[in-house]
Amino acid sequence: MVGNARSIVTDFDVYQRELARLVTNVTQLYEATSTLPAYQPDPTTMRVLHISDVHLNPAAWHIVQSLVRQYKVNVIIDTGDTMDHGTSAENGFLDPVSDLGAPYVWVRGNHDSASTQRYLAKRKGAHVVDNGEAVSVAGLRIAGIGDPQFTPDRSAAAAGDAAEHSAGRRLAEAIRDRRAAGAPVDIALAHNPIAARETDGTVPLALTGHVHHRRTEVLPGGTRLMTEGSTGGSGLRAVDDGTPDTVQASVLYLDRDTRRLQAWDEIDLGGLGLAKAEVSRHLPAENRPGATPTPTTP
Template identity: 30%
Template sequence: MNNPTRKKTSIYLKLFLITTFVGLLFVTFLSPSTYNLGPFMVELRLQLLDHGLTTVDISPVGEISARTHLPPVKLLIDLESMDLDQLSDIIATAPQEELVEEIESQVYSIIRSFVTKLLVLSVIGGFVGAIIGGFRTPKYLLTGVGFAVLVTGILMAMTFGTYDIMAFENPEFDGALQAFPWMMGVVEDSLRALDDVSAQLQALSENLFTFFQRIEELQGFDFIEGEYQILHISDIHNNPASYDLVDRMVASFGIDMIIDTGDITDYGSPIEAELASEVSRLPVPYVLIPGNHDSPQVIQRLREIDNVYVVEDQAILEILDFKIAGIADPASESTAMEVPSEEVLDDYAKRLAETVEESGEQPDIIGAHHPHIARQLELAPTILTGHTHLPEVEIVENDDPILVSNAGTTGAAGIRGIEAGGDIPYSLVVLHFNADKQPIAADLIKVRHLESGYRVERFVVEEYLR
């Protein structure tokens, strides 16, 4: 090869390398794009020189990945939000074939838009690369742009040409999902079961009401009608059937207020916050004391609902003349879901005691998600807690008796409980109060197997009945 030819080849090779490199940099760092996919808001972005993966980020739960294509390109999909109302409407009204066709059409539209954006970025990157490399004549500028577009186009053609969506049948998990490879199946299986579960729970709550209507006829059970009835629930963990059960209990037993001692969600994600917003349909005040599986996003979403009151540690809430003191679980300040150390729990118990002392008021009810906090504070006649998933009611015989209620798990440990089919009962406590806001009785209700009914235990505070 003679010198002029070698020199020309060297110039074009340098132009190719510079413009391709800069073009791909533009494509990588400026690729993030947000799209509406039906009820979902997703961000799509691209990383080069990576394995042929597609990664779906469900923050803060973790990531699901699959090897879907051949080129060294990683597609990242971030699920930013979901409109549950729109999703429900689509599922309820759209025929399946039309729904699939509509989703396919939207996906193809998103791919075309995304690829077009990447090609435009490669044009800009190729142009900038040529300028940086000192190639400023129209001929070299156009050639540099052509190189960048060609390489980007080939990568995209190979990526989407070899794309295999069925690779997600064998996904890889990361983050919190790494410990739960069953998640892909549990959602589908659990949601299939929810209609049956909800119907059975509603029937059981009606049977319970009938049971209590006839309770005075049963030997060994005193008929007690309180001035106020409060429903204590806890640890729903995303189980939608729980809201149907709670709704029926409210209607059947004349419940005046609901107090939830936390863990209404599993991971505290924004999507779960929308699921938890189902409490808006309950017709009575709903008091939430956040647990370690809740998060700032969940708390903020629930604050926006008219009938919801969030108890933290700033002040004593007064609802229906009840003075309620409580403190959010330390872990609810983030999405970490960690169980705090005893030292941290002791500190929170001290903070709550100081809040009560500084208020100068005697609370009627004290609540905390973790029993380690709640059991340290014998500052009210009624103490509510959760966390352990072990339903329990205890009467502490002091000079002034104290009723301690742990509602267990009103969600039977969540949708995972439905999938596992384990022996975790749905549980809740109906609290009866006299006119002085003192607890006179508590009915601990456990539904262990939907097909076999329920178990009720009554605890009476004799001192407050006099």
């Protein structure tokens, strides 16, 4: 049994290093071969790496470091569920955030405890947003609210969607107050999309996670809601169904002057034990070739 355990640890270490190397290679290939007559980011473009739902998968940190280097990322945004049970014993898993190569902005998920939040707030380079508070990082003003529910706590009844709606409304109210005070927020963060939807009309961009699959949509009030998949491939629970979940992350390109989304790249990697990678670029409708107004050439 000891021999098998050592073999698993060794094999997993090789896997996570190789997956990081794979994402490096595929992003280099993508940049070298892309001839699409579409958005081409210039050196002044702000690059945001959106990750979510790491769920204690250590391979995620290797992938994030690789993406930060390849894309010259200005800020990492993590929309929560970095942990699985939120215990103090898990806190050491957060130590690598200080060495990822870019500022790290985080909002609490329903698998992250108050202990998780306090520990991360003390890490160098980490910025925790909660209760509608805002931070200014890499030229962006980012506000967020932690998830009002803590799933692993079986002693308290789950408050359900009502709690998420309430949290989202508090975040939206805080953002409106900041805008009235002359300090508008560029990006709103919440873990659950239900909460994030409440910010519609108050910000140009809202980021979220929770559901372990990626989705982007423009809400009725004009806010673009971007939901990220699981950057940890749903953690070890991914093997329960026999087919590992895809590892997902996105790089968002924002104009430095307007701080509006210009394009985004979606990165999809093989889950536990799988070696595959895909990168695809997407443009908002107003930035697609032939759209009005046509984007200027950098």
